[in-house]
Amino acid sequence: MDKNTFTGLFLIMLILVGSFFLMKPSEEEIKKEQQKQHIDSLKKAGALKPAIAKKADTSKTAPVVDSAALKAPFGASTVGSEQLITLENKDIRVKLSNRGGRVYSVELKNFKTADKKPLILFDGTNNQFGLRFTAGSTVINTNERYFTPTSTEVKVSGTDSNSVTLRLAYSPTQYLDYIYTLGATGYKVGYTIKANGLDNVIGNSKALNLTWSASLLQQEKDIKQERQYSTVYYKDMEDNVDYLSLTKDESKQVADQKVQWISFKQHFFSNVLIAKQGFDKVNVAASTDINSKDVRQMKANLTLISNEADTYPMEFYFGPNRFSTLQKQGYDLEKQIDLGWGPLKLINRFAVIPVFNFLQNFNWNIGFVILALTVLLKLVLSPLTYKSYLSMAKMRVLKPEMDEIKAKVGEDNPTLLQQEYMKLYRKAGVNPLGGCLPLVLQMPIIFAFLRFFPSLFELRGQSFLWMHDLSTYDAVINFGFTIPFLGDHLSLMCVLMTISTLIYTYFNNQVSGATGQMKYIGYISPIMFLGFLNSYPAGLNYYYFLANMLTFLQQYLIRFFVDDKKIHAQMQENKKKPEDQQKKKSGFQAKLEEMMRAQQQAQQGKKK
Numbered sequence: 001m002d003k004n005t006f007t008g009l010f011l012i013m014l015i016l017v018g019s020f021f022l023m024k025p026s027e028e029e030i031k032k033e034q035q036k037q038h039i040d041s042l043k044k045a046g047a048l049k050p051a052i053a054k055k056a057d058t059s060k061t062a063p064v065v066d067s068a069a070l071k072a073p074f075g076a077s078t079v080g081s082e083q084l085i086t087l088e089n090k091d092i093r094v095k096l097s098n099r100g101g102r103v104y105s106v107e108l109k110n111f112k113t114a115d116k117k118p119l120i121l122f123d124g125t126n127n128q129f130g131l132r133f134t135a136g137s138t139v140i141n142t143n144e145r146y147f148t149p150t151s152t153e154v155k156v157s158g159t160d161s162n163s164v165t166l167r168l169a170y171s172p173t174q175y176l177d178y179i180y181t182l183g184a185t186g187y188k189v190g191y192t193i194k195a196n197g198l199d200n201v202i203g204n205s206k207a208l209n210l211t212w213s214a215s216l217l218q219q220e221k222d223i224k225q226e227r228q229y230s231t232v233y234y235k236d237m238e239d240n241v242d243y244l245s246l247t248k249d250e251s252k253q254v255a256d257q258k259v260q261w262i263s264f265k266q267h268f269f270s271n272v273l274i275a276k277q278g279f280d281k282v283n284v285a286a287s288t289d290i291n292s293k294d295v296r297q298m299k300a301n302l303t304l305i306s307n308e309a310d311t312y313p314m315e316f317y318f319g320p321n322r323f324s325t326l327q328k329q330g331y332d333l334e335k336q337i338d339l340g341w342g343p344l345k346l347i348n349r350f351a352v353i354p355v356f357n358f359l360q361n362f363n364w365n366i367g368f369v370i371l372a373l374t375v376l377l378k379l380v381l382s383p384l385t386y387k388s389y390l391s392m393a394k395m396r397v398l399k400p401e402m403d404e405i406k407a408k409v410g411e412d413n414p415t416l417l418q419q420e421y422m423k424l425y426r427k428a429g430v431n432p433l434g435g436c437l438p439l440v441l442q443m444p445i446i447f448a449f450l451r452f453f454p455s456l457f458e459l460r461g462q463s464f465l466w467m468h469d470l471s472t473y474d475a476v477i478n479f480g481f482t483i484p485f486l487g488d489h490l491s492l493m494c495v496l497m498t499i500s501t502l503i504y505t506y507f508n509n510q511v512s513g514a515t516g517q518m519k520y521i522g523y524i525s526p527i528m529f530l531g532f533l534n535s536y537p538a539g540l541n542y543y544y545f546l547a548n549m550l551t552f553l554q555q556y557l558i559r560f561f562v563d564d565k566k567i568h569a570q571m572q573e574n575k576k577k578p579e580d581q582q583k584k585k586s587g588f589q590a591k592l593e594e595m596m597r598a599q600q601q602a603q604q605g606k607k608k
Contacts (some may be wrong), residue, residue, distance in 0.1 A: 091110055092106060094189055102129035103316070113220075132211060188315050220460075234262045241335040251285035258277075259278060260275060374543055493545065494530060504551060
């Protein structure tokens, strides 16, 4: 055999072997073929019959009818399928469910959530609203019953109003109606319960028990902050507004007086049920599930008392917590906006809000409105700012003489040192608290704004400069983890506010001539406020930043009107005056000197 023949045979053998391994079926294919051959052999032998097609199982879709339940009072209402009825106007879209006859969901058409989705106040099975009463021996819970609606969709426009009735029938002439009415605009939904011919059917039909509960959906960027402003509010018939805890779970019973309205209030939106003639025996509760994506869970149990026509007239308010909008609804709904306590509330309600509303009429960006508000406030307070600066300048001019007294008396006897200081103040005609009192008088305004801005609906969704939403923090850094005292982010405007406050403190120390510990105490509070205000609205930090910058400007201008040489000369003239012509001591100064003398005597007694 020559070499070429041998090579050809070798290639043929290589191809055959390769084909055998490449075309060999897998184990899975071999098993499938064996099963197929086995089934074919069974069919030929008649051991395997063709499969009979199974009938569809309709037990899950077809409801099981309880004949006993059908014969019970309101029995026909136990069977049905859920159907949604839309009630809509320019501002809101309300969906009613024939199951329970309740409000199934509410959408505010003119607003969006923080992530730009449709704003739904509550939705679906996370809310319950219904009556509970006894008919014969049967306990009826209307939440579980099917009502018959008069319409499936109602849209209201122009100046019209329209209504939908959902009926729970006992017989053709005996029924319970839920009547919902909606105007062409606005956030109110009329709601009236009418009992017709049920006096002998419902036990105690003049007083019905109503249960309302809802899990409120998150609308804002920071759910933690949203929870801090969300709870149950209620108002009695004597115009007293109260609310449950904002920070912990709480329930409360109001049995000694009627309640006119109950509000499931969120930070910027409210769900309010109003009874013109009041509710009896009210129980309210609010709780928070930190593992839930919902803001808070709220519940109210109450008793409805019918009028002579066997009706229970009520109305809902589903809308924004804008002060002016709530005020227009009546019933003091605006009182659920937290404007602070005591004088803070008065400042916000009768000064800040009217000025803010006036500035909004110019249709400026909200950032410029805050700027204008700050300028006006600084102008009003400028006399106090001038007096504060002047007092600090006097203390600065007087400091060399105070240092002489300190060197003479020494630091071993602080009480005697303070007495000598007080004598110097009186002779020179200087009030040591003159620089502090104007600042103290401004403190209520500072704290009033601390309440005003977080509750200000007008900030919601409004952008200015880099701040996309002035109603929440403007995070320049998101850490991805929580830092004690600071949180999980860093707000840029809060940082700017802190820096401006530190600079303000520095220049203030230069003006007042503060030394020692007093020089550094002023730097502590800005650092503390950095952590405290880091999660507060950017609009609030923006206001504080503007206030600091305008104070710098005021002090710069005041410097042109304050001459240290003239102040020093005036104080020297005051010293030359007879003691009876010197400036009289204030009551506070007299008490302070008396206290110092008592301390001095006590120290001398101890030394003996």
